[in-house]
Amino acid sequence: MSFLLKKIVHNEAMKSDPKEIYGWRVYLLACSACCGGMLFGMDSGIIGGVLTMDPFQKKYGLYNKPADDTANLNANIVSTLQAGCFAGALAASPVSDRWGRRPALLISAALAIVGTVMQAAASGKLAVMYIGRFITGVGVGAASMVNPLYVSENAPRAIRGGLTGLYQFFIVSGIMLAFWINYGSLLHIRGTAMYVVPLALQALPAVLLFIGMYLCNESPRWLAKQDRWEESKATLCKVRALPENHPYIEEEFRDIKIQLDNERELIGGSGIWDLQREMWTIPGNRKRAIITIILMICQQMTGTNAINYYAPQIFQNLGVVGNATNLFATGVYGIVKTVACGVFLVFVADSLGRRRSLLWTSVAQALAMLYIGLYVRIAPPEEGKPVPAAGYVALVCIFLFAAAFQFGWGPVCWIYVSEIPTARLRSLNVAFGAATQWLFNFVVARAVPSMLVTMGSNGYGTYIFFAVFCFSMGVFVWFFIPETKGLSLEKMDELFGVSTVVSPKAYDPERGSIQKSDQEKNETGATSTTIERV
Known part of the structure; x- marks a missing residue:
């Protein structure tokens, strides 16, 4: 495994790392936690297809309603999940800080199972459907906050990007499974079971997450x-699969201890208001928090979830007719996303780097969306007529957009926001990022059905709107996003201009803290001094 990784991953950190740390254990741990991503993927992918099924529309009063009314009801059903996710992401931070990353993921899985059962058993009652999707959302949102945090705190530095990015891979795998579950249900199941079976299967990744986390360890950095x-x-x-006295373990453990002691000297309290003050009053920490929030806004404003939630309707707008054909095209879209994300994680995540991945995919996504918008505006598909050549190019652009997103803005955002915060603020920072992601996910899910109806013929303005956003995201990355590839978590403070003047020689391994001599105290002050480079 170590030899293969060194051939694939071009990362300086791997040259000095022992091969034992890249064994099966760290990959199994990451995959177990990332079932939370599959949970989100299946929830978001299944609902789009379920909404188009005749038995569901008849049972929930959506059949033969005016387009605006149907769009509003669809948006309400879809976006209720995002409302729960927003609440779950914020609530998960204090839970994971107080009780640990592992218990927080176990609670997330349990909530998702309860909410999924309610959705499958709603039987035409919209109120029960809304409550079930909200509870599921709380579990999904909490998992989305804790999962990258947990994986990044366990991962070796050289492959941290790939392992943290597994969260995105499991999301798209869940979406792909959801699309094909919908397609299979449409072909082989009749009656209300056609939509009940897909809704019930949303619980599968939640069960896997619960079992996996029950068997996994807690984060060593949280324990510290x-x-x-x-x-x-x-x-x-x-x-790491290494003995306690191994130099690699000694060095990593020493870095963890030094950073934690530095942070405690910087601001002694650990209450929520102390952490908020530390995040927003120290320029280097504030910069990281703002970058986190903007990255997550941009991730949603690419328009990717507009396609995830409403892919059948979007394919219909591009001239693909028939519900079965739409769901088949949606299934192919899911395969493209999954394959592209897998290629990125294996060959690109820890080789190309975060910054370059975001830059080139911003342009690629914008060009794909722009072409789709211009095609729908200039030569819109006509009902009853075959799709023209330009229309097939537009369909290909949907798939190219999906692939580009998986090479940049999908996995990289989760990698970046989980690795840049300082240790004390990592949970809070990721919580802000996840909550922002879900808030704008909610905005997109709620707005897109109306945008497709009101923003020009077949919603061409929707695609142009997202294209403009994608171009602007590239400008933001160019000026404000530094590279973090290959850096340990403990080096992020230095990168963003926050460090503490502490002599490494003053570290006392017996007490697990930093001891300063009288001379050092006179030179640096009674407490540690913060150096701001930004």
């Missing part, structure tokens, strides 16, 4: 934050 140093080191040794 709780001053459970022996457990932290034992867990680190287990995850």
